Amino acid sequence: MRIALQVAYIGTDYHGFRFHPDVRTIEGELFRALAELNIINNPHEANYIAAGATDKGVHALGQVIAFDTADPDAFTARAINTRLPPTIWVWARAHVPSDFDPHSSALSREYRYIMCGKYSISLLRNASRLLKGVHDFANFATLEKEKSSICRIEKIEMRVEREFTIMDIRADHFIRHMVRKIATAMKMTGCGAKDLSWLEQMLNPAEFTEGLEPAPAYGLIFKNVEYENIIWDEDAYAKKTVRQSLEEQFRWHGVMAEMLRELKESMII
Incomplete structure (x- = not known):
């Protein structure tokens, strides 16, 4: 039987999602937990596949993994969570067809990028309208051999909340660093450093090329x-415990943010 799991994590303390024997990764922790519970012992033999890879420091709410297991009803999301670090959680599962591939079967993927600071919402929305649709995003990605840079952005929405500017973006697929480089471009247009004609040029890499630095990984979900x-079966108990854990971290980081603000403002000359 083939099972799919939805996984959330805070990526700060991990060297990305993909397994690597020499560093701590999300996938490495998942493999260890699944092996300890005798769910799968060899990822290759279990035909394990993930929806995608996230870089070091990137977070997730809806990462998807799938694998074959002999007894799919012998475990729950909450049981897996007892073997995982406190920043990785399984919160939903589904029985899926034997040929289900969470990477190639995806219809679309959605990311959120959170930027510190307020930018011109009118400039950001004008810029987002240009990016929507089918384009060659070679100027907005770290290109990988034999992978097309043509993508279809189905949705890109910008809004300002409190001290942050938030970008929600959905596409048929993404190439490496694409969301983070688009975030950089949006910051540049949102503050007036670049105009819409520059953005139009960036969408024509055959005629115009310019490198962009990816925005920091910590802002990406x-x-x-x-x-x-x-059809996903959400584990209500697992979601409740995840929420409790996040509330504790939210309080801690909220206090730390105010403490840092106090220190920073005390250093104003």
Whole structure:
């Protein structure tokens, strides 16, 4: 039987999602927990596949993994969570077809990028309208051999909340660093450093090339992957415990943010 799991994590303390024997990764922790519970012992033999990879420091709400297991009803999301670090959680599962591939079966993926600071919402929305649709995003990505840079952005929405500017973006697929480089471009247009004609040029890499630095990884969340005819069974208890853990961290980081603000303002000359 093939099972898919939805996984959330805070990526700060990990060297990305993909397994690597020499460093701590999200996938490495998942493999260890699944092996300890005798769910799978060899990822290759279990036909393990993930929806995608996130870089070091990137977070996720809806990462998806799938694998074959002999006894799919012998474990729950909450049982897996007891073997995982306190910053990685499984919160939903689904029985999926034997040929289900969470990477190639995806209809779309959605990310959120959170930028510190307020930018011109009118400039940001004008810029987002230019990026929507099918374009060659070679100027907005770290290109990988034999991978097309043509993508279809289905949604890109910008809004300002409190002291932050938030970008929600959904596409049929993304190439490496694409969301973070688009975030950099949006910051540059939102503050007036670049105009819309520059953005139009960036969408024509055959005629114009310019390198962009990816925005910091800590602002990126892998939010969701859409599939056809997959029905998720959410674990209410797992979601409750995840929320409690996040509330504790939210309080701690909230106090730390105010403390840092106090220190910073005390140093004004």
